[in-house]
Amino acid sequence: MAKGIAAKRLLMTGQVRCPVAIGAALIAVGMLRSGPAVPQNAAGTPPATLQETGLYTDQDRLQVDPAHLAFAPQYPLWSDGAAKRRWISLPPGTAIDGSNPEAWVFPVGTRFWKEFSFNGQRVETRYLERKPDGQWLYAAYAWSADGRDAQLVSARGKRGAYPLAGGRSHTIPGVTDCKACHQGGPSEVLGFGTLQLSPERDPDAPHAELQPEPHVDLGYLVDNGLLVGLPKALLDAPPRIAAATATERAALGYMHGNCGHCHNERGSLQNIGLFLRHSVTNAGEPAAMSTIKQAVKKQAPGQSPDAVLRVEPGYPDRSGVMQRISSRYPALQMPPLGTELIDDEAVRLLNRWIAEKGASIRQASANQGR
């Protein structure tokens, strides 16, 4: 920085004889775009290869250990259209504590894997492991071109992992970006919770995946002693998003799975007052209440000034939510990380929801006027 100041003084006085310092400084800051990550905490260093995490019993045939449970959340996170497979492993004789259904507590030694593939080609597998100190270890493994093995990715992540449309490419996120989402709410584990594993699955959920065998849901976990303490009421009446229409249910579910990990009532962004995470313990749908006819708190760079409301029923184009998810300008786009492309299916769904919401409000007004 001192070099930068000195160079700046020379530049401003017109005495620049050696602009190398400024050039070097600018190149250096240009390189910062990928951003180094905060060093891993004391939870440990991730294994160097995916094989060492214990996902496979037979690496050559990529045979997943049958003791691991494959699962699929009902409202999956969209990641540039990647096909995903997920597994959880609990240490023998342990169980998840579900007594707080908003934030399950996982036993030490719990492991999660999520495999990302594009066009049938494995690209990365992300890994979470709960360490003895209670911290979660974060890692990502990039697959070799021949698909035979996967090596640990630098904590800074990896750009250009797979080519996507429009000259863009899939980015394997760095550890800080992983934590930006995973540490944004009541639980660091996303996609494996009460609503996501409810047997009342939403048939209209965008990007819905088939449930792999053995169909892991709340009932399966409780029946097999893998989940304890879950309030019985949630088994008797499995949670589902309360919505006026199927479209609304799917739209709110999409936001729960794709936005609610940051935008919720418990995380550090709670002062924004945008709550897109479904609560299985409280009545009402925060995602509807905090968006419909609610003012945009602060315009994002590049946002159209006509976006006064987060959701303006009947007017998707001037709803703030739509402008954010329909953009991939970094200062405006939502989600701000994890995707390079616009999720067209989600845009269509939320457009339809907002349009239908306007129509239903107009109809209700007409009925009242009769």
Place this chain on the structure above:
Amino acid sequence: MHRALPLMVVTAFMVPSAVPAQDGAGAQVKRGEYLVSIAGCHDCHTPWTTGSAGPEPDMKRALSGHPQDLTISAPATLSPPWSGAMNPTSTAWSGPWGVSFSANLTSDPETGVLRDFSEQQFIQTIRTGRHQGQGRPILPPMPWPAYANMTDDDLKAVFAYLRQVPPVKNKVPDPLPPKQ
């Protein structure tokens, strides 16, 4: 008198105990001011001007970011090998990312960028390089990767200091995207 004695004793102990608490807050702000001064925050967040001794930060506008009346509408036009440029106030930087304008870090309730930040969000912003810790990326040349190595206590001190920097009303423009 005997009944009043315990109360007097308690009061005598209470008064001094309140003073260190105030000293603690004051010390934290002083620590923050020190850190801001050595971390180069004024290099970009305070507009530079040419004074009698040459270029220097205009401390009347300390930490108020890119002046709102200084309009920049497009990235710099550069030829190889150059990849970036800055403007004379050192508050606008052009590079492969587009144009970034340094933020108003003062306590102004209308235009200060930290007006909506909690202490935790400020810490997370510096740790992650993302707005409020989880949002859009902070653009170069903000050297957050270096500051990410600061301790929580140091970042709290910086935040405490910035919260009480005299307000300067100055609405910094939005960043500009790179040329297509």
